[in-house]
Amino acid sequence: HAFDKIRNFSIIAHIDHGKSTLADRLIQFTGGLSDREMSEQVLDSMDIEKERGITIKAQTVSLQYPADDGETYTLNLMDTPGHVDFAYEVSRSLAACEGSLLIVDASQGVEAQTLANVYQALDRDHEIVPVLNKIDLPAAEPDRVREQIEDVIGIDASDAIEASAKSGIGIKDILEAIVKRLPPPQGDFEAPLKAMLVDSYYDVYLGVVVIVRIMDGVLKKGDKIRMIGTKATYDVDRLGTFTPKMIDRQTLEPGEIGFLIASIKEVADTRVGDTITHERKPCDAPLEGFRPAQPVVFCGLFPVDANDFDELRAAMGKLRLNDASFSYEMESSAALGFGFRCGFLGLLHLEIIQERLSREFNLELIATAPSVVYEMGMNNGDEITLHNPADMPDVVKIKEIREPWIKASIMTPDDYLGPILKLCQERRGIQTDLSYVGSRAMVQYDLPLNEVVFDFYDRLKSITQGYASFDYQLADYRAGDLVKMSVLVNDEPVDALSMLVHRSQAEVRGRSMCEKLKDLIPRHMFKIPIQAALGGRVIARETISAMRKDVTAKCYGGDATRKRKLLDKQKAGKKKMRQFGKVEIPQEAFIAALKMD
Ligand code: GTP
Numbered sequence: 122h123a124f125d126k127i128r129n130f131s132i133i134a135h136i137d138h139g140k141s142t143l144a145d146r147l148i149q150f151t152g153g154l155s156d157r158e159m160s161e162q163v164l165d166s167m168d169i170e171k172e173r174g175i176t177i178k179a180q181t182v183s184l185q186y187p188a189d190d191g192e193t194y195t196l197n198l199m200d201t202p203g204h205v206d207f208a209y210e211v212s213r214s215l216a217a218c219e220g221s222l223l224i225v226d227a228s229q230g231v232e233a234q235t236l237a238n239v240y241q242a243l244d245r246d247h248e249i250v251p252v253l254n255k256i257d258l259p260a261a262e263p264d265r266v267r268e269q270i271e272d273v274i275g276i277d278a279s280d281a282i283e284a285s286a287k288s289g290i291g292i293k294d295i296l297e298a299i300v301k302r303l304p305p306p307q308g309d310f311e312a313p314l315k316a317m318l319v320d321s322y323y324d325v326y327l328g329v330v331v332i333v334r335i336m337d338g339v340l341k342k343g344d345k346i347r348m349i350g351t352k353a354t355y356d357v358d359r360l361g362t363f364t365p366k367m368i369d370r371q372t373l374e375p376g377e378i379g380f381l382i383a384s385i386k387e388v389a390d391t392r393v394g395d396t397i398t399h400e401r402k403p404c405d406a407p408l409e410g411f412r413p414a415q416p417v418v419f420c421g422l423f424p425v426d427a428n429d430f431d432e433l434r435a436a437m438g439k440l441r442l443n444d445a446s447f448s449y450e451m452e453s454s455a456a457l458g459f460g461f462r463c464g465f466l467g468l469l470h471l472e473i474i475q476e477r478l479s480r481e482f483n484l485e486l487i488a489t490a491p492s493v494v495y496e497m498g499m500n501n502g503d504e505i506t507l508h509n510p511a512d513m514p515d516v517v518k519i520k521e522i523r524e525p526w527i528k529a530s531i532m533t534p535d536d537y538l539g540p541i542l543k544l545c546q547e548r549r550g551i552q553t554d555l556s557y558v559g560s561r562a563m564v565q566y567d568l569p570l571n572e573v574v575f576d577f578y579d580r581l582k583s584i585t586q587g588y589a590s591f592d593y594q595l596a597d598y599r600a601g602d603l604v605k606m607s608v609l610v611n612d613e614p615v616d617a618l619s620m621l622v623h624r625s626q627a628e629v630r631g632r633s634m635c636e637k638l639k640d641l642i643p644r645h646m647f648k649i650p651i652q653a654a655l656g657g658r659v660i661a662r663e664t665i666s667a668m669r670k671d672v673t674a675k676c677y678g679g680d681a682t683r684k685r686k687l688l689d690k691q692k693a694g695k696k697k698m699r700q701f702g703k704v705e706i707p708q709e710a711f712i713a714a715l716k717m718d
Pocket of ligand 1: 134135136137138139140141142143254255256257258284285286287288
C-alpha cells in the first residue's frame, strides 16, 4: 500500500542539543526550501521561541526523500516542544509517529529532558535511532556518550549515527536510517475515518489550522467532520501538507500527517488529542489517551495602571486564540483592583505569557505569587479545588488539604550534588534514587510542586552554574500540613501576598517576607508595621520607621523649576506604586518579595 513509502518520526532532544538545526538540515537536504528560504531556522517560528531558542509548539514537515533503494519516501517530521511544561503535547506528537530520532549532544551527553522524552517514546513502542550530534566539536566524545545512552536509557546504541547538524555531517545516514530502521505506518483505507488532532494554531489569514494524523479511512476536501471530544462539526475547506510551505491536496490517507482548515473560530475549539471522524459515517471508538491539558500553576495578573484593564482583557483574548492551555478569569483584589486569575501549564508557560503581554502588548503588570491547585476535603464531605489562596475557606471547616507532588529528575556533574541535595531537602523533597554515570549523577526526588513554583529553577541554575538539568512529571496529590499565611502592611492584609505554605516553613517564610518588604517599601511620614500571620497569630514582624524630612525641604528658597522637576519625578515614580490603605507599595516589591532565598 501507499503507506509503505511513508515514515512518521519525531525528534527527541534536550534543549540546545541541536534539534532545530538538524530539522533544518533535513529540510534543506531533501529540497523543501531554497537556500534563501533556509536563512532562518524555519521550525521555530514564534519570536520568543527564536529569541530564547526553545521550541514551544509542535510543527510538522513532509519531506520527499529519494532513498538508496531507488524509491522515493515521504518522511513526516513532527517537531516536539522541548520543555517539561508541554509534556502533554509531546505525548500527542509521539502518538502520531512510529519512531524517533534521539539527538544527544556528543559533547554533553544525556540530560534530564532526554530521559523523560525517550521514556515516553519507548512507552509508545517507538523504534529509536540514536544520533550523536555536534561531533565537529573538539570536546565531542561519541564513544563515551554511546556507552552512556546504553547504560542510562538501556537501548542499543552500537549503530548510533555520528553527525553534525551544523556542518552537515551524517545527514544522509540519518535519512537512510529513518527509511530502513523505522517501521511504516499502518491503517485501514476502507474503515470509517479516524484521525488524531495533533496540534493547532491560529493564522491571521487562514484562521485555525489543525494538524492531523490519519489513522484509518480517507479525509477529503469538502467532507463534513466531527470532533468526538468537543462534539462540534465542521466542513473541511482546505487540506494539505507542509513542505514546510503549505501544499494543497484533495485527500489525506491513512498514515499521513497534514493540515486541515475548516472555519474553526478559535484554537480553544480544538483539543489536542481529540479524534476527528466523518459526521455521516463515524468510527465506533475514539482514540485512546485523550485528556485535555490542565493548568497546574495559577497566578493573578493585574495592570499597574487601572486604565489598562480593558487593554489587558483584549490582549489575553488574543493570546488565548492561539494557546488553549492558557486560561484566565476576571478577579478583583482589594489591594490590586481589577485583574485576572490565570492558569498555566507550568512556570515556563507563565513566564512566556507574561513576557508576551508586556512585550507585544506593551502592558505593565503586577503578578501575584504563583500558586498550585490545591484540593480540599471539607468536614461536611464537600470537595473543593482552590486556585487562589485568597479564596481559602474558613480553616475550621477544612478536614484535609492536599497538594500536587511531582517526580523530578536532576542530572548534574557530581561536584554540585551536595548543594542540590540540600536544596531538595529544604523544599521537602524525598529522595527516591541516586545513580552515577561516569562523573555525572542522576538523582530522583519526589517534591511538592508548591516548593518548585517559586524559584526552584533559578536556585538550581545558580548553585550549579547552569550545569544541572531538571525535568519533572506531575505525580499525585498528597495530604499536607498546609496553612494560609497572610501579610499585613500597616494592619491591612495584602491579599496578593497571601500564600499557602507548609506549617514547618511558615515562620521562616514569614520572617523573610517581612524583612524584604521592610527594605522594599519606601518610608512614609508615619511608622509602618509589617506582619506575617497565620489566622490571627502573628509569626513575624518588622517596622519601617517614619520619614523625618520633607523631600522638597532642601529646595526651599531654590528655583521653582527644580522643585517642579522633583515633584514630577516623584509623580512618575508613583505610577508604579499601589496604594494599600495609607501605604504605597512599589511594584517591584511584589515581585522581589515573592522570591525566596
Ligand atoms: P530547542 O529548540 O531549544 O529545543 O533547541 P534545539 O535542540 O533545537 O537546539 P538548536 O538546533 O537551536 O541548537 C542549539 C545550538 O547548538 C545552536 O547554537 C546551534 O548552532 C548549535 N548546534 C546545533 N548542531 C550543532 C552541531 O552539530 N555542531 C555544533 N558545533 N553546534 C551545533
